[in-house]
Amino acid sequence: MAADPPGTDPSDQNPRERDLERRAGGGGAMSPWLIIGCIIFLGLGVYVASALL
Secondary structure, three states: OOOOOOOOOOOOOOHHHHHHHHHHOOOOOOOHHHHHHHHHHHHHHHHHHHHHO
16 A cells, blocks of 8 residues: 655645645635625616616
C-alpha cells in the first residue's frame, strides 16, 4: 500500500495553512438560491420601475 505524500498529515501542516483551509470550507462561492433570488429581485425592480414610468 502506498504511503501518503509528505506534508499531508494534519500534524505536519502549518497552523496558518490549516486555518485558511478551515475558513475556505467547502461551501462554494455563492449559493444557487442566492443567485436566483437576486435575479428575481432585479426583475421585480424592473417591473416596479416600468410601472412608475
